[in-house]
Amino acid sequence: DGDGEGGEAPEEPEGGGSQALPGGGEGEAPEEAPAEAPPRAAERRPQPRLKDVLAGFTAGDAPGGGGAFAVGQVYLYGAPDLAALGGKPLDEATGGFGTERAAAEGRWASRADVKADLAKLNSTGLFGKVRAYHKRQPDGTVDLAYVAIQQRLGQAPNDVRFVGDTCLPPELKQRIAGKLKRAEYVTPALLGWAVQSVQSFYSEQEMPFNRLETVEGVDTDCISFRVKEGLVKSVRFRDHEDPDRKLLMPAEMLRQEMPLQAGRVYNYKDATKALRKLYGSEWFDSVNIQPYFGGEDPNVVTPGDDSTRLEILLMEKPVKTGDVGLDWSIAPGQSGRPGLVSLVPSAELFLEHRNVDGKGAQVSASVISPSLLNASEDLAYQLSYTKPFLRGSPLSGSRPFAGRFQATAFNYRKQSGVFTPNAAVAEDVPAVWMARQGVRAGFFETYSCNSKGSAALVLQQVQAADENGNPCVRGGRGLADGSIAMDGPPTTLGANGTDYLASVQGTLVRDATYSEGVTTLGKRDMLEVNQGLFCGTTFPFFNRHTLSSTRFLPLAPDSWAQPRKGGTKPRSRPSLVLHGKFGGCIGDLPTYEAFTLGGPNSIRGYKVGEVATCRAFAEAAAEVRVPLFQKTLYGFAEYGSDLGSSKHVAGNPSAVYRREGQGASFGGGLKIGIVRFEYAKNCNTGDGNWYAMFGDRF
Numbered sequence: 001d002g003d004g005e006g007g008e009a010p011e012e013p014e015g016g017g018s019q020a021l022p023g024g025g026e027g028e029a030p031e032e033a034p035a036e037a038p039p040r041a042a043e044r045r046p047q048p049r050l051k052d053v054l055a056g057f058t059a060g061d062a063p064g065g066g067g068a069f070a071v072g073q074v075y076l077y078g079a080p081d082l083a084a085l086g087g088k089p090l091d092e093a094t095g096g097f098g099t100e101r102a103a104a105e106g107r108w109a110s111r112a113d114v115k116a117d118l119a120k121l122n123s124t125g126l127f128g129k130v131r132a133y134h135k136r137q138p139d140g141t142v143d144l145a146y147v148a149i150q151q152r153l154g155q156a157p158n159d160v161r162f163v164g165d166t167c168l169p170p171e172l173k174q175r176i177a178g179k180l181k182r183a184e185y186v187t188p189a190l191l192g193w194a195v196q197s198v199q200s201f202y203s204e205q206e207m208p209f210n211r212l213e214t215v216e217g218v219d220t221d222c223i224s225f226r227v228k229e230g231l232v233k234s235v236r237f238r239d240h241e242d243p244d245r246k247l248l249m250p251a252e253m254l255r256q257e258m259p260l261q262a263g264r265v266y267n268y269k270d271a272t273k274a275l276r277k278l279y280g281s282e283w284f285d286s287v288n289i290q291p292y293f294g295g296e297d298p299n300v301v302t303p304g305d306d307s308t309r310l311e312i313l314l315m316e317k318p319v320k321t322g323d324v325g326l327d328w329s330i331a332p333g334q335s336g337r338p339g340l341v342s343l344v345p346s347a348e349l350f351l352e353h354r355n356v357d358g359k360g361a362q363v364s365a366s367v368i369s370p371s372l373l374n375a376s377e378d379l380a381y382q383l384s385y386t387k388p389f390l391r392g393s394p395l396s397g398s399r400p401f402a403g404r405f406q407a408t409a410f411n412y413r414k415q416s417g418v419f420t421p422n423a424a425v426a427e428d429v430p431a432v433w434m435a436r437q438g439v440r441a442g443f444f445e446t447y448s449c450n451s452k453g454s455a456a457l458v459l460q461q462v463q464a465a466d467e468n469g470n471p472c473v474r475g476g477r478g479l480a481d482g483s484i485a486m487d488g489p490p491t492t493l494g495a496n497g498t499d500y501l502a503s504v505q506g507t508l509v510r511d512a513t514y515s516e517g518v519t520t521l522g523k524r525d526m527l528e529v530n531q532g533l534f535c536g537t538t539f540p541f542f543n544r545h546t547l548s549s550t551r552f553l554p555l556a557p558d559s560w561a562q563p564r565k566g567g568t569k570p571r572s573r574p575s576l577v578l579h580g581k582f583g584g585c586i587g588d589l590p591t592y593e594a595f596t597l598g599g600p601n602s603i604r605g606y607k608v609g610e611v612a613t614c615r616a617f618a619e620a621a622a623e624v625r626v627p628l629f630q631k632t633l634y635g636f637a638e639y640g641s642d643l644g645s646s647k648h649v650a651g652n653p654s655a656v657y658r659r660e661g662q663g664a665s666f667g668g669g670l671k672i673g674i675v676r677f678e679y680a681k682n683c684n685t686g687d688g689n690w691y692a693m694f695g696d697r698f
Helices: 050-056 090-094 098-104 111-123 170-182 188-204 251-257 268-280
Strands: 018-020 071-077 129-136 142-149 159-163 211-216 222-228 232-239 284-293 308-316 320-327 330-332 338-340 346-353 362-369 380-388 391-393 397-400 402-415 433-446 452-465 498-511 514-516 519-536 542-554 575-587 595-597 612-614 617-628 631-641 662-672 675-682 688-694
Touching: 050 071, 050 129, 050 142, 071 098, 098 111, 111 129, 111 142, 159 170, 170 188, 188 211, 188 222, 232 251, 268 284, 268 308, 519 575, 595 617
Parallel strands: 071 142, 159 222, 232 308
Antiparallel strands: 018 071, 129 142, 211 222, 284 308, 320 346, 330 338, 346 362, 362 380, 380 402, 391 397, 402 433, 433 452, 452 498, 498 519, 514 519, 519 542, 542 575, 575 617, 595 612, 617 631, 631 662, 662 675, 675 688
16 A cells, blocks of 8 residues: 555554655646746755654645645655665665655656655565655645555564575675574564665675575564575587687687686676686687576577576687788987888788697797898897696786786897987987897786786897997997097996896786776886896896886866767766886896986987986876867876986996986877877977877876
8 A cells, every 4th residue: 555545644663763865845836737947945844753744744645636746855754774784775775766856857746756756665675554645835845755664574583594595605694694583573674674685795796697586484483585596507619600610729628717617606707707818818809708598509498497508609810810011110300300210111021820739829920120122131030939828827826817828039129228318418429229139938917908917037148239230348429529439338247248148027017097088097007027037147136126106087077977968988088197107226237227217108308318327217297188079188297317326327328428317398299099299398408399109108
């Protein structure tokens, strides 16, 4: 009898408490809703006592005539204190009253709104009966009062059981059983709290197919909560396009590595881990997990079988691939403007086999020639062997993880930023190139979409050479007469320009960033460590480490990111990027492993290494980003210092090339896609230049 019609006064609600839910304020209307807005209550009236409601209010779900009316205040009496029982408050659990929303939105309420409120309260199972009362106020609004009566369903039980449960935590079951056993009477409010506690656990653990089906034995000495859990009965892997085609990757191997196993409760967390592991193998272009209920065939309904089964549809990448590319390299010149590095194009050959052993092992080869006219000059290559789906690693112990073992042989050379002169000093210092060749073998693990870790052993040979490929023992320095003396800082630990090194390199990345349109928000932290192993030339033993932290903070409230009317994609918000980075080292650090300050990834507006070559440094940067027509307009300021450590580098390159040891810059730019067009002001020289860069600075 939830409509509340009739003048009978209800009995006093149990519990003695009352709970007021916030309401709006509007005035009464005739049977036909008028065009003008309803009047608003001048101020919120104090909640009347229950006996005043029963004496001064009229029973019924709407004023006389049953037409539209303006809501003043809405009161609720007899509601249990679910928060005190450990559950959600009633207004949060029900989502509030429709009559209150009508008042807040400036609409007239109707009898249907009151009936909907009563139905919502009755659906909670907390009350035996709910009656509605109303009272017209002098300002034209109508106050509503919902009076709830809690029934006594029976005496407290001696035993509480959970039937069909495999995953509810023991402490939750003990808390529910304890409250029921200690209660004087079992009421709908108490049972409603118990039901809400079970359902809330399933919701928080992201178990969409778990539910509480029935509560049995309420009027007996034993209450049973019968639950239905989405236990996975079977998991099978099939080709995305041809279900009858056999996968190249053995299904049994995939099944062993999946957190979604037969006999486990299906939940979104395990499904996300499964997707991450499958995509992390780099073996599949597409992965789709489809749960279904019934027999083995998802297209056939099996009567009486409602078990949960999983079908994972996979689209495998091509087993063998090859690619040949020609390109011209672009780099900023002396003025900072981009230009061709060489008129002669370079070439790259890439070959890959994704399943050499029938178990997902991958082999790839990449060969790069910087000049097609002389392919043997400065040839760079990289050969890799990758084995996905490893159980246990130095990073994760014995647990399964979305990881891989990778071994790489490499050979490449790169211009050293250690031997870079100060732009404020007109010096022509010859470039020094560092050529590295060796092997790297280690374990790589993916923790989330972007967070990852690695640990690898690196054995390498490092050679210093001039632009003609001749060995270079020391860097050059400019003399007063304009000539060059090759008696600058040493290029290597060894006296002949060649070093042999063994080290362990580790990386840990915690990336919790996400995108809102073209805006990146969230946080990213990174730790890198390079530990020398007292092996090789002069037996170097050193530790080199860097730690960086970046925060992407929104400059507008969350409401700004709501999709536009009729749209589905979130709007981009202005943001502030705060970045800090610290590096340090101890031991016998080679010159080419020292930190170089300056450059597009350090302090913009400087050449690589132009600020300092040091053993310790600190950097700070701030950038404001404003989205503009799917582009990003930004301004930045950066600062870096060698913390006085430049003098401890062998040969003191910073002093030889007259560098400042610290530097600052500021500027702005426009990012279009992955390309950044920016202007940066060098605060040490006062010069500014335009640059074209690829990718994000942070």
